[in-house]
Amino acid sequence: MRARGKIGAGEKTTDVIAAGGRIEEIHPAGLSQACDLGGEGFRIAPGLVDIQINGYDGVDFNDADTDTEQIVAATRQLWRTGVTAFCPTIITGSFDHIAKCISNLVRAADESPEFARAMIGIHVEGPFISTEDGPRGAHPKQHARPPDWNEFQKWQGAARGQIRIITLSPEWPGAIDFIERAAAAGVIVAIGHTAATPAQIADAARAGARLSTHLGNGSHAKIDRHPNYIWEQLANDDLWASFIVDGHHLPPSVVKCFLRSKGVARGILVSDAIAAAGKPAGRYKLGNVEVEVTPARRVCLPGTPYLAGSVLEMHEAVAKTVQYSDATLDDALLMASHNPAKLLGVAGQFGSIEAGRRADLILFRWDDENSALDVAATVVNGETVFAAI
Ligand SMILES: [Zn+2]
Structure with missing residues (x-):
């Protein structure tokens, strides 16, 4: 699975690639490659x-x-x-x-x-x-x-x-x-x-x-x-x-x-x-x-x-x-x-976007003017479990 968006409040569009339930790679979005979730205008954060x-x-x-x-x-x-x-x-x-x-x-x-x-x-x-x-x-x-x-x-x-x-x-x-x-x-x-x-x-x-x-x-x-x-x-x-x-x-x-x-x-x-x-x-x-x-x-x-x-x-x-x-x-x-x-002592598995961590992610839109966070998709263990995109 390839999710695309800016990580957190960062400015660079990034691809997060998951396989076997884990985050495998994180790198600048490859424009030639299609993504499964997200794209420009989306942000990515840990679940x-x-x-x-x-x-x-x-x-x-x-x-x-x-x-x-x-x-x-x-x-x-x-x-x-x-x-x-x-x-x-x-x-x-x-x-x-x-x-x-x-x-x-x-x-x-x-x-x-x-x-x-x-x-x-x-x-x-x-x-x-x-x-x-x-x-x-x-x-x-x-x-x-x-x-x-x-x-x-x-x-x-x-x-x-x-x-x-x-x-x-x-x-x-x-x-x-x-x-x-x-x-x-x-x-x-x-x-x-x-x-x-x-x-x-x-x-x-x-x-x-x-x-x-x-x-x-x-x-x-x-x-x-x-x-x-x-x-x-x-x-x-x-x-x-x-x-x-x-x-x-x-x-x-x-x-x-x-x-x-x-x-x-x-x-x-x-x-x-x-x-x-x-x-x-x-x-x-x-x-x-x-x-x-x-x-x-x-x-x-x-x-x-x-x-x-x-x-x-x-x-x-x-x-x-x-x-x-x-x-x-x-x-x-x-x-x-x-x-x-x-x-809780489980930061090695949860709560950050790093290679090897469990692929639990959210894709969201952030409205800075109104401070509103709209969850667009949720990924658990590398699988999209909720999508409103
Ligand atoms: Zn209480």
Whole structure:
């Protein structure tokens, strides 16, 4: 397969040639040779990687009854948004509920090569998070609880070792011990949904926590101006940070400041999308919690100011990041592909256009004036799986 376009925001039209599912060659476009995809006016980027996604297009990874067919359907719909690899995310619930949702994902990976290729690990967000209103976000209060290593190990057993990220709050006694064990086991510990003190944040990072989950969200509506858990995480160079750039979770000025202080090298864009993403406004379920999607595409707990996930798509997250901050298109694409792959330790396979990497690509049109990214085609493993050209 020969895909043709400018790589990222670059100016030279380039051919990316794939064979056997891998990128074989990258060189200036050979005008005498026809291409299979793209051409002048198209840009090429690595397939987008989303490390926090709760569901998509009516499919909820947090519903214990979700089956393989639905999980595969969501995977295919995500190709339209440029996402070729992701971490399905299971939020706070009972032990059995989380175990069941994890088992559904593992079974789907066994039964579907398409989903097995897309799932680069499971993200368990909770249940070891703050019980406080605000930090807890939309997670059910009755299931928020202190870290329990035995419980986690049982989930990891059910996941056959595929839990790659756990988001927790270091405010709990015992959190530091849990973080040390998880880090030693190769699991990425993320700080999120937290009411922790700055000292507890610093201790967590020293114990091996590596990421701040959707920094600036899952927090109190009002906090001390300083010190607080947001400044502490922003200033800690051992912590990467993920951001939900949908225009609702963080104001543009905050996106700009956060990215400047954390730096593009440690920034990661996530969708935190729920099943309602890809669907019209209305009432939907996030696990057992009812949420409302407004016509402005804000997702909240009905009757409260609290956000409950998003209906953001990753290509929009890239475009909005360029619009709101001084990140370039290349920077934003990096934070939506290479960076998450690097954090997960899979950058040798995913998230960049280099010979030998898996041929997961998107072709897109970029409207610089309006900061809009239109996915024209998606290639997975060297095969065109979505094309709107
Ligand atoms: Zn969250």
